Amino acid sequence: MTRKIIHCDCDCFYASVEMRDDPSLRGRPLAVGGQPDQRGVIATCNYEARAFGIRSAMPSGQAVKLCPDLLILPPAMERYREASQRIMAIYRDYTDQIEPLSLDEAYLDVSDSGRCGGSATLIAREIRARIAADVGITVSAGVAPNKFLAKIASDWRKPDGLFVIRPDDVDAFVAALPVERLFGVGKVTAERLRALGVDTCGDLRTHALADLCDRFGVFGQRLYERCRGIDTREVCPDRERKSISVETTYTRDLKTLADCEAALQPLLRQLDERIVRARRGEPLTIAKVFVKIRFADFSRTTAEAGALGVDPEQCRQLLGEAVARRRRPVRLLGVGVRLLDAGAARQLRLFDDLPAAEPA
Incomplete structure (x- = not known):
C-alpha cells in the first residue's frame, strides 16, 4: 500500500509567535536569540531579516552588521511550547501516527485516516487553515508517499505553502532534484559528487550501488536509495529522547x-x-x-x-x-x-x- 505522509513545518516559528503576540513587529526585520554583546546566536528570524542574509545559528553580532535595524528578542520558551501543544492537538484530530521532530516540525502518517475522505492533500490543507485560525501562525506542508519526499515538499513553497508529490510523479520529480537537496549532502560531499559529473539525482542514478558504497561508505546506500525516491522509514510516534x-x-x-x-x-x-x-x-x-x-x-x-x-x-x-x-x-x-x-x-x-x- 502506498503511504500518505505529511510533513508540517511552522514558518520561522519563534518569530511568528512573537509577531502574533505583538502585531507591531510585523514587517520589520526580527530575530529571536541571544544579544550581540553577550556572544548570542540567532535561533530563528523572520523573512524580512532573511532578506539581509541572516540565518539560524549565525552569531548575533554578525547579524546586526548585516542588518543594523535588526530587532533581536530573547526566547520565550513557555509561549512557544504552548503554541506547539495547540498545534499537536490539531494533528491528533487527524491521526495518532505523529512523529514530532521539534516544537515546530512533525511527520504525520494519514494513510489510514478517514478524515477529508482519506485525501492527504485535503487533510494538509485543513490542518494549515486550522492552525492559522486557532493558533495564529502559518505552517508549510508537504504531502508525499514517504518521509524523505514529504520533507522536501514542505520546503518547496515556503512560507505558508502546500506542495504535493503524487506517487506517479515521484520518479521525474526526484530525477531533476539537485543532489544538494538530499539530506546529508553538504558542501564537501556535493563537491565530490560534482567531480564525478553528478549534479542531479538523475546523474547519480548512473552510478552502481557498489561504486557509491566504495566511494562514500555506508552513506553510499543512502545516496543510491534517495536518488530513486526510496525511503522505507516509518513515522515513529514513540521517537525516543536520547x-x-x-x-x-x-x-x-x-x-x-x-x-x-x-x-x-x-x-x-x-x-x-x-x-x-x-x-x-x-x-x-x-x-x-x-x-x-x-x-x-x-x-x-x-x-x-x-x-x-x-x-x-x-x-x-x-x-x-x-x-x-x-x-x-x-x-x-x-x-x-x-x-x-x-x-x-x-x-x-x-x-x-x-x-x-x-x-x-
Whole structure:
C-alpha cells in the first residue's frame, strides 16, 4: 500500500509567535536569540531579516552588521511550547501516527485516516487553515508517499505553502532534484559528487550501488536509495529522547577552574528542572552524565562517565578533567545526561524484579 505522509513545518516559528503576540513587529526585520554583546546566536528570524542574509545559528553580532535595524528578542520558551501543544492537538484530530521532530516540525502518517475522505492533500490543507485560525501562525506542508519526499515538499513553497508529490510523479520529480537537496549532502560531499559529473539525482542514478558504497561508505546506500525516491522509514510516534542537556555561552570567558565550578551550579539546577519536566511525559533512565566545554579558541571537548543520576560531585570531577585538557579560558559550558534506550531500560527492570536466589 502506498503511504500518505505529511510533513508540517511552522514558518520561522519563534518569530511568528512573537509577531502574533505583538502585531507591531510585523514587517520589520526580527530575530529571536541571544544579544550581540553577550556572544548570542540567532535561533530563528523572520523573512524580512532573511532578506539581509541572516540565518539560524549565525552569531548575533554578525547579524546586526548585516542588518543594523535588526530587532533581536530573547526566547520565550513557555509561549512557544504552548503554541506547539495547540498545534499537536490539531494533528491528533487527524491521526495518532505523529512523529514530532521539534516544537515546530512533525511527520504525520494519514494513510489510514478517514478524515477529508482519506485525501492527504485535503487533510494538509485543513490542518494549515486550522492552525492559522486557532493558533495564529502559518505552517508549510508537504504531502508525499514517504518521509524523505514529504520533507522536501514542505520546503518547496515556503512560507505558508502546500506542495504535493503524487506517487506517479515521484520518479521525474526526484530525477531533476539537485543532489544538494538530499539530506546529508553538504558542501564537501556535493563537491565530490560534482567531480564525478553528478549534479542531479538523475546523474547519480548512473552510478552502481557498489561504486557509491566504495566511494562514500555506508552513506553510499543512502545516496543510491534517495536518488530513486526510496525511503522505507516509518513515522515513529514513540521517537525516543536520547539526551537532555543545558548550556550557556558566557559574555566573559571563564578563566579558572573555580570560575567554571561556580558557573556549573546554576546549570545543574536547570538540568534537574529539565529532567523533571521530561519525566512527566515519559519514563527516563539515565545511563551517562557529561560535561561539554568550548574554549576561547573555539576548540571543544566533552568528558563523560556512566551514571545513575546527576551527582554534582561527579560533574565537578568531569569538569576538572575537561578543563585540564586545554587549560584555556572557557566561553561555553554545558552539562547533560545520555539516556538508556527504552528496550534496555525495560530489560534492566525485568531483572531487578526477580527475587534474590535463596541460599542452598
